[in-house]
Amino acid sequence: MAADILVLKADPSAGIDLRQGLEAADYSVDLVVDKGVAAQLVGRHSYMAVLMDIPESGSTQRRTCAELRKRRRDVPILVLTQKGDERDEVEALDAGADDYLRTPCSREVLLARLRALTRRGTRSVDRLLRIGDLWLDPVHRRCGRGRRDITLTAREFAVLVQLARHPGKAVSKKVILDEVWDMTYRSNPAVVEWHICMLRRKIDAPFGVRSIETVRGFGYRLTTVDG
CATH class of the missing domain: 3.40.50.2300 (Response regulator)
Incomplete structure (x- = not known):
């Protein structure tokens, strides 16, 4: 075993x-x-x-x-x-x-x-999440755009799931911290900013899109809008 x-x-x-x-x-x-x-x-x-x-x-x-x-x-x-x-x-x-x-x-x-x-x-799993051509499979912890898989770390994936659960809606940094990190990090929003930066490099930049929007002074929003 x-x-x-x-x-x-x-x-x-x-x-x-x-x-x-x-x-x-x-x-x-x-x-x-x-x-x-x-x-x-x-x-x-x-x-x-x-x-x-x-x-x-x-x-x-x-x-x-x-x-x-x-x-x-x-x-x-x-x-x-x-x-x-x-x-x-x-x-x-x-x-x-x-x-x-x-x-x-x-x-x-x-x-x-x-x-x-x-x-x-160990948390309860979600069904397949889709936002435009971006998809997430929380059961198998897979992510991609269209037919192309995207490799994320476990923490990056967890942050993206929090955004994907509320497509088009702003999710605060506090909510992301509470859901993804333990008490040690919950007073440090910079750790969220870093993971958002890494997600943009992986799920947006290679595809020429901008799906993660910054909501100034609050948090982030996942959309299907590019450009």
């Missing part, structure tokens, strides 16, 4: 401590130190989430996240790092991670972030 969580940790001894902390919270854990092995396991098993802690460059993180996504596009990825500046956080999110957590941190904070990621797949 597959484990609940895959931990990719460069430091084996620290990885053991992390695994023991997760197991104490009733998660089963696969611990690996090799990025290639991690990608193979992700391709074979339906993990609830991947915790990735590799103290390497942003380009290496991007390649690793890309390989994990190639094996299973919808797996939630939480990047752990001892680095503390905003640029590193942006690099981790840009690499395809769904969340970013600076360490050391308390076990309670780590578990709260993990619950926020994994509950994306």
Whole structure:
């Protein structure tokens, strides 16, 4: 039987401590130190989430996240790092991670972030959502325009679902924060702005459309209008 969580940790001894902390919270854990092995396991098993802690460059993180996504596009990825500046956080999110957590941190904070990621797949599912040629399949966590699939991170997909549930209507940043993020992030609307930016790059820019509108001082609206 597959484990609940895959931990990719460069430091084996620290990885053991992390695994023991997760197991104490009733998660089963696969611990690996090799990025290639991690990608193979992700391709074979339906993990609830991947915790990735590799103290390497942003380009290496991007390649690793890309390989994990190639094996299973919808797996939630939480990047752990001892680095503390905003640029590193942006690099981790840009690499395809769904969340970013600076360490050391308390076990309670780590578990709260993990619950926020994994509950994306446990909420009640919607039928297929369509807004013009844009479609979302919440059951299988797929998205596309027409016949072309679009690869989104789990967090990006969750944000888009919130907009797609109310086509043509403005959705506030607060509502998006409450629905998609845990308490740690709910006072930081900038995290919503970042994910909207990434969504525009993926679902709008390649197709020459502008379907995500900014409602100044409030939030965002998903429409079928282009131009």
